Amino acid sequence: MKTCAECQSPVPGAVLACPACGCGVFAEASTPDAPKRAESDLATLAKWAIGYVLSVVLLGVATAILAQMLLRSGSRAAAQGIATSPVMLVPLLTVLFFAYFASRYRNPFMRAGALYLAISVLGFGVHLLGREPVSAYLGAAVYTLVCALIGTVIAFFFRPKGVEA
Numbered sequence: 796m797k798t799c800a801e802c803q804s805p806v807p808g809a810v811l812a813c814p815a816c817g818c819g820v821f822a823e824a825s826t827p828d829a830p831k832r833a834e835s836d837l838a839t840l841a842k843w844a845i846g847y848v849l850s851v852v853l854l855g856v857a858t859a860i861l862a863q864m865l866l867r868s869g870s871r872a873a874a875q876g877i878a879t880s881p882v883m884l885v886p887l888l889t890v891l892f893f894a895y896f897a898s899r900y901r902n903p904f905m906r907a908g909a910l911y912l913a914i915s916v917l918g919f920g921v922h923l924l925g926r927e928p929v930s931a932y933l934g935a936a937v938y939t940l941v942c943a944l945i946g947t948v949i950a951f952f953f954r955p956k957g958v959e960a
Contacts, residue, residue, distance in 0.1 A: 844913035847892055848921060854888065855881055886942045893946025898954040907947040911940060 797806045801818040812819045858880050866874035896910055897903035915936055922932040 840913050847914050848917045889942035890946040893943045894949040897947045897950035903947050903950045911943050
């Protein structure tokens, strides 16, 4: 099917001139774009959980490397400050991460709870790889829960009106 460039009427593909106006210039009919396939909730949750765990691990690795470099150059006070900076950066990252994630949904507490559980499972796996005592992980998990709740409360008050799911 073609469309006449002059009168915009649909014309079969084999016709050389428009039967309505006689024009011989045609435009191809545009086909509607197929709607994008929505991601499943599980895939979205997995991406956010893996993103959080990776960002926290990379933040810890980067600060440890930077602290070692400062310690070798003789700046002991600066190295200690950099080494303890994740104590402030990880809670801030957690609050912002959960505030942004939960503000995108109509029911932020349910979504943030599911994300927290996914992060806890992934974080526990990473923790077991490090061979640290489980009590250290439990303390970090409770601390992450408190920061996640703060972020979710922020998301509850500042989410846009037209959120979909």
